[in-house]
Amino acid sequence: MADQIELASPPFDSVSSVRFSPTNPTHLLASSWDTVAWNLVCETAGTVRFYDVAANEQKAKFDHRAAVLACCFSDANHAYSGGLDTSVRELDLQTEKINHLGQHSDAISSMNFSRDQSERYSPPDSPVCTDNTSSHDLPERVYNMDLVNHILVVAMASRLFHIYDIRKMDSPAQIRESMLKFMTRALACMPDGQGYATGSVEGRIAVEYFDPSPQAQEKKYAFKCHRQTIDDVDHVWPVNSLAFHPVYNTFASAGSDGTVSIWDHKSKKRLRQYPKYNAPVPSIAFNCDGTKLAVGVSYTWEEGEEGAKTAERPAIFVKNVGDEVKPKGWTGS
Structure with missing residues (x-):
């Protein structure tokens, strides 16, 4: 496809997360279930790779002792990572040095960073062992989370959602049950701070709003996606990842069917479906100025x-995106 490039030096094993820098539109992190050699013996491990997508080059690689499930930038030169080895790492993207910040008692499934503080979650019995980090017990396993402004949304097992103000983490501001009947696989907050979207393993997406008023709650809805009828048989694929456009507030969804679609949640319409990839898409991310979309393509072990x-x-x-991500009648407001 002429509108995209394939990055050199991709991971050797399944991609778990792709994340763009919050300030540099060409810097990208990718975490994976890589296999690397320790003491001349190949073992299951993981990596975080740091790319300059404009130059199509890998600038740094950080080896871990187990699969890396999550990564995020903290600033232009630093990032965090975590995964099955339960360790929280700070990564210096310039020197390639790794600083171990602390240990959980279980795998780290998701990470987000705020300028005020970083939030790290795992299953409910796993505090991080550092003096400058607070821990908060949760009633269920964490599947995903996302952060916008001071609002943190945590998706858990049993279709449970906690919504926090990160400035007051002693208790959730709201507790909700998912609109979707099956396990939450994907979560993304709207850049305008109005709400969030979730995706399930059963090929559905829900759009919800933070405002608890009846008027706002009447706007929430769910719809089917990432489905296809083949030879009169309905095939349904998980929604693996969601990403909102930072300017237009539209969002992209990625599924195990190998497709990526762009949705306008206000008009409740699909704006575009890109050509299908030859494998599932576990993770997607828009860059900070909304000109590019990173698409991780790999086996998802289903x-x-x-x-x-x-x-x-x-x-x-890495796709160059254009007017297909812009809502119809967009006026810039």
């Missing part, structure tokens, strides 16, 4: 080890 035997090497594509 078919177990048998499927892994024939899976192709992962790839990361």
Whole structure:
């Protein structure tokens, strides 16, 4: 496709997360379930790779002792990572040095950074062992979370959602049950701070709003997606990742069907579906100025080890986006 590039030096194993820098539109992080050599023996491990997508080059690589499930930037030169080895790491993107900040008692499934503080969550019995970090018990396993302004949304098992003001983390500001009947796989907050979207393993997306008033809650809705009828059989794929455009407040969804679609949640319409990739899409991200969309493409283990035997090497594509992400009748307001 002429509108995208494929990054050189992709991960060797499944992509878990792609995240653009909040300030540099060409800097990208990618975490993965890589296999690397420790003491000349190949073991399951993980990496975080740091790319300059404009130059199409890998600028740094950070090896971990287990699969990396989450990563995020803190500023232009630093990032965080975490995963199955339960360690929270700070990554210096210039020197490639790793600083171990602390340990959880279970895997780290999701990470977000705020200029005021960084938030790190795992299952409910796993405080981070550092003096400058507070821990907060949760009633269920954490599947995903996202942050906009001072609002943190945490998606958990049993279709439970906690919504926090990160300046007052002693208790959630709101507790909600998911609109979707099946497990939450994806979560993203609207850049305008009005609400969030969630995706489930059963090919559905829900759009919700923070304002608890009846008028605002009447606007929430859910819809089917990432589905196809093949030979009169309905096929349904998980929604793996959601990403809002930083300017237009439209959003992209990515699924295990290998497709990425752009949605205008206000008009309740799909604006575009990009050509299908040859493998599932576990993670997507817009850059800070909304000109590019990173697309991680890799096996997602839904078919177990048998499927892994024939899976192709992962790839990361960076798409140039245009008016297809702009709502109809956009006036700049």
